[in-house]
Amino acid sequence: MTGNGGGYWRRLVRRLTSDVTELDADDLSRRVEAVGACRAVDCRSGEEATVLGRLRSVEHCPRDAVATLEAELYDGTEGVTLVWLGRRRIPGIEPGRTIKARGRIAVRDGRKVLYNPYYELQTTNS
Structure with a gap:
């Protein structure tokens, strides 16, 4: 098959042979690009x-x-x-939620950190 057909089959085989974690990472990466955010790996x-x-x-x-x-x-x-400094809890900030956060990247103990970031809770469809 030529043209787009080859890409379709390649994606289908990838979906059938990849694990859920890998597929979830791919989905997140696509959403990052769609909203104009930076990939974490590219942040400095x-x-x-x-x-x-x-x-x-x-x-x-x-x-x-x-x-x-x-x-x-x-x-x-x-x-x-x-x-978030001085906070014990923030409504909506819970495991599994998708959020968009903005701030200045810092590094603490070798890990990238955003202190007191501005954030937006995302709906499951966005």
Whole structure:
């Protein structure tokens, strides 16, 4: 088969032979591009960035005198830790939710971090 037919069969075989995690990562990566966000793997320390991904974990972390709420956002390429200082809970920030977050990328303990990011909760269709 020539033209688009070959691409269709290639995608179909990939979907049938790939695991769910890999397919989910591909879906997240496509959504990142569709909304004009940066892929986490391309974000650099000190740069302003908008990222979109699914929250893998959310936890309250009491550190010294300041409580923090930390969430791991995964966009299909890499994770970014979102940190809200002085917060114990934020309605809607829960594992499994897809959000778009914006802020300046920092690096803490070798991991990319956004401190007190602006964020938008995404609907399942967006």
